[in-house]
Amino acid sequence: MTVFDADGIAAQRDAAYYELFTDWRRDTDFFATVARRIGGPILELGCGTGRITIPIAQAGIDIDGIDIAPERLRIARQAAERLSPTTPVRFFPADIRKFSLDNTYRLALFPYRVLQELTTTTDKIDCLRCVHDHLDRGGFVLVDNYCPSVAYLATDPDSCTTTSEKHGPAGEHIRRTQRVISRNHADQTQQLEVVYDITDPDGTTEHLVIPYQTSYIFRLELEHLLARYGFTMTEIWGGYEFQDFGTDPPGELIVLAQRVDRSS
Ligand SMILES: C[S@@+](CC[C@H](N)C(=O)[O-])C[C@H]1O[C@@H](n2cnc3c(N)ncnc32)[C@H](O)[C@@H]1O
Secondary structure, eight states: OEEEGGGSHHHHHHHHHTTGGGTTOOOHHHHHHHHHHHOSOEEEETOTTTTTHHHHHHTTOOEEEEESOHHHHHHHHHHHHTSOTTSOEEEEEOBTTBOOOSOOEEEEEEOSSOGGGOOSHHHHHHHHHHHHHHEEEEEEEEEEEEEOOHHHHTSOGGGGOEEEEEEOTTSOEEEEEEEEEEEETTTTEEEEEEEEEEEOTTSOEEEEEEEEEEEOOOHHHHHHHHHHTTEEEEEEESSTTOOBTTSSSSEEEEEEEEEOOTTO
8 A cells, every 4th residue: 555645644654763764873962062062042943853952952951943744743742751841842833934933042953954855945045034033143053964966966866765674663664765756956956755665563564655855055055045144154064073074075064154143
């Protein structure tokens, strides 16, 4: 049986398995270090299941997370409920392109390519405008993107398929395949698909397909985009060990920028 995302079953499975299939990432300490260095309160844009939000809150730093996906937020809230009630974390459903919160922040975080999930310049600008409006004077924004090499963009999408297999909490076997369906170089977007093939211990199978899109943003574009909404780049790294950008391309493009107030 094939179930598409619209009916919510695929979204539930995808949220439930999200952290299982992101366990290869080694970015939590990086974000926690920057969070400690700059201090709170912090806003995480596209916080998902709270993978980054929760460890920062556990370090005693005030953090709010917003996300558009209810199933991911449900998991984030469940994780927060297991913490001490004084842990300074809150989760809100919101679209990062248009949100209004009752707080302002010292740092806004975009961990794991969240800005790339916005596929038009208008969406990115709307998001950065909202972030700017929610930052304290002199506050910071940290954008964590993936910058593809030109060689990668020229490869056949069929050669970019990745597959991994895990066992879920109920003993089910999960095969997760991520495919690039197509690229549109004119608007710098990729159409992708995540497919879950799940086999329960009793032999029941599920085939779930989740289509999604991302955009790719180059280093200078990111600088211009940030400048357009009143941010000036203060640091740039190429990975979660704070290494220089460009030492290992293609790779992470992580930019820390500060809110500039022209009137000040
Ligand atoms: C790759 S995940 C990153 C999640 C989390 N930051 C992490 O590092 O694990 C991207 C997240 O962005 C969220 N997202 C995408 N578009 C969004 C939007 N317009 N508004 C709010 N959240 C959005 C998705 O629901 C997803 O949880």
